[in-house]
Amino acid sequence: MGSQITAPHHQIQAPADGRLEGPRAAAPYAEAIAAFGDVSEALSELHELDDLLHLIARKICALVGVRRCSLYLRDERSSLYRGQVGHWLHDIDEGVKRLTSGGAGDAFTREIVATKAPVVVQDTRSDTRPIKSTMRSWDVRSMLGVPMVLRGDVVGIVYLDDADQRRSYTAADEAIASMFANLAAIAIQQARLTSDLRARLTTVATQNASMRRAAVVDDRLTALVLEGSNMREIASAIADLTGKACAIHDAEFRQIAVGRPPGSEDGMLPKLLSTETRAHPDVRRALAGLRDNRPGVVGPMPYAGVHNRCIVAPVAAGTDQWGHLLLLEHGSRLTNFDMIVARRGATVIAWGMSAERRAAAAEWNVGASLAGELIRGNRDISALERRAEHMGIRIDAPHALCLITTAAESGTIVPDARAVAEAFAAEDGARPMATAVTDGVGVIVPLPSDDVKGLEAVKARATAACAALDADGALIAGISTVCRRPTDYVRAYEQATQVVRCLNTFAGDDRSQVLAANDLGAGRLFLSTSNAAEADRFVEETLGRLLTDKSRADLLTTLHVFCRNGRSVRRTSQAMGVHENTIRYRIMRTETLTELDVTDDSDAQFSVQLALLILRLKGVLPWEAGVEAPGPGTATEADAAADA
Incomplete structure (x- = not known):
């Protein structure tokens, strides 16, 4: 590539002063052209600009017959000339690269640029044009400054000297140095263009490689997401x-x-x-x-x-x-x-x-819609079953409906259905379906087993969910019986609503947060439509003196455990830890005081159980089927006699 460079004719002509005419000029010009040929050939082999500049410096020193050369190139931003390389007996590049010429005090360089012709300083000690301090530090006695002209612009300057020796530069020296410098400017320009092209090609190659690597990254990461990777x-x-x-x-x-x-x-x-x-x-x-x-x-x-x-x-x-x-x-x-x-x-x-x-949002919306249609009673059962199958839910499997709402006059707002569903989520992955209803949020919860234990597990989840959603205890929950068919959920919602009404009507400040329909039994049908005053009068008329006389608290407790254990004397004695005769005596005393045949009269049994249910709702009696036996001092003398 470099060997094909040719110099413009006007750049290799001898000066017009006639001092180099005839055969005498042929040999120096031939040497200059041969030297430029060496530079041109090296262009295809040298990839660093400094290597080319070093070659130019060596060649021009040989042509002029001097020992030292420094080469400067123009800085396009400042229009000053910055040192690039130097040639001497040893490496002087570091010192040259620290120098800048063409400043306000450098008349020598400014004259070279202005005339675009070689300028000679015969004695740097007496000549005022060069910078004295630089001449002294480099021990320069005589110097030839040669411009490198390309298309009418001085793109660089070559400074030639013999270090500490004076030298007289002839017209032939100036002419041969000027011609070679101008030829070298072409080579430098070509080298810069080639370097820029290589840099651009390298940049493009680097960018292409980066794009290929980025594509690999995109493909691999996207594949991970599509495959569901965690x-x-x-x-x-x-x-x-x-x-x-x-x-x-x-x-x-x-x-x-x-x-x-x-x-x-x-x-x-x-x-x-x-x-x-x-x-x-x-x-x-x-x-x-x-x-x-x-x-x-x-x-x-x-x-x-x-x-x-x-x-x-x-x-x-x-x-x-x-x-x-x-x-x-x-x-x-x-x-x-x-x-x-x-x-x-x-x-x-x-x-x-x-x-x-x-x-997840789409699945949530589908689940909420399905729960709402089950509660409202969509008649197209087959459509509901197909939608449930698409979600991986078997609506013919045992579930329970839980109604989450707020206690009356609490001022608390029921959380949104999504928050309630998240609070109900089980560790085993069982997914509840929740939807907003008139009274709060209805949650359809899968049962771990189709029995009383399964409902107790749902009660535990509902209790934990209410506590997590509102630590102040303002949330209450009513749970239905077991739902086994899509048509069961309308009835289940009515049951849960009845339970919630009972809690709001009868429960006090120490209310139970969560109750199931099974806890209330048939009594919920009556209590859900009653008011608190009517219920209090009924309890007083039914249990009477068992409530007003604190000394008879053991009788009320025994009656409660007796009814919760199917009116079995043996199971009641075991639950309370007392003798069976004591249970018989206490039941007899209870029947005498209340005038109700709790043992044999079914009407009396229903009345007593309903009154005890109201007391449980009010927090007077516990919900558990078994209680501890009365403490010391609560048993009557008759109890002691019965035990004997």
Whole structure:
């Protein structure tokens, strides 16, 4: 490439003063052209500009017959000439690169630029044009300054001297140096163009390689999301791609996944977002200084416990920021590729989370709609069953309906259906369906077993959910009997509503939060339509003196346990831990005081059980079937006699 360069005819002509005419000029010009030929051939082999400049400096020194040369090129921004290379007995590049010529005090250089012709200083000690301090420091006695002219502009200057020796420069020296310098300017321009082209090609190649690597990153990370991979698998893939430890944190800075590159140390994980590290003021300022939704680099800050640089990439979709992805510098420096992987990884994670949330929202809406139609009683049972099957729910399996609402006059607002469903979620993965209803939120909960134990498990979940949703105890819940068919849920909603009405009507401040329809039995049909005053009068008329006389509290307790144990003397004595004769005596005394045949009269039994149910609702009696025996001093003398 360099050998094809030819010089313009006017740049190789002898000066017009006639001092080099005839055969005498042929040899120097031939030498100059031969030297330029060497420079031209070297263009295809030399890839660094300084190497070419060194070759030019050596050649011009040989042509003029001097020992030292320094070559300067124009700085386009300042129009000054900055030192590039030097040629002498030893390497003087470092000193030359610190020099600049063409300033206000440098008349020598300004004359070269103005005349675009060689300028000679025969004695630097007496000549005022060069800068004295520079001449002294470099021990210059005589100097020839030669411009490198290209298209009418001085693109560079060559300074020639014999160091500490004076020298007389002839017209032939000036002519041959000028011609070669102008030819060298063409070579320098060509070298710069070639270098720029190589740089652009390298940049394009680098960009293409980066794009290919980025495509590989996108393909791999996107495939992980499409395959349903979890955060730990994504973090491991990012660590494998970059060779650096990766960590994923949620919006509350909790670490939810980590990935280690093969062969890494177990302890080398990003700790930038740990509670202790984030508490440091400098770390807080560094994190706050990151641009919104743009990855950035934080650290190192050894005094804050951050010993390595770390890329922090926000995991965000739109205005919602769901967390952060961290990439730790360890083993090798962070690169642009690491930044690309961190940014793409955070984006892919955000896409995956967004898709999961949309899917969850869609599934939630379908579940809420299905629950609402079951409670309202959609007659197209087959359509409900098909929708349930698509959700993986068997509505013919045993479920219970739980109605969550607020206590009367509590002023508390019932949480939304989604929050209630999340509070009911079981560790075994059983999914409740919740929907807003007139009285609050209806939750259809799968039963772990189709029996009383299954309902007790639902009561426990409802109690925990109410406590989690409102610690003040303002929420109450009514639970239906078991639902086994799609048509059972209308009845179940009526049952749960009746239970809630009973709780609101009769329960006091120490109310039970959660009751099931089975706890109230048939009594809920009567109590759900009664008021508190009527119920109090009924209890007083039924139990009478058992309520007013505190000395007879043991009789009321025995009657309660007797009814809860199927009116069995043996089971009651076992539950209370007293002799069977004591139970018989107390029941006899109760029948005498109340004038009710609790043992044999079914009407009397129903009246007593309904009165005791009201007392349980009011918190006077416990809900448990068995209670501890009365303490010392509560048993009557008749009890003692009966025991004997």
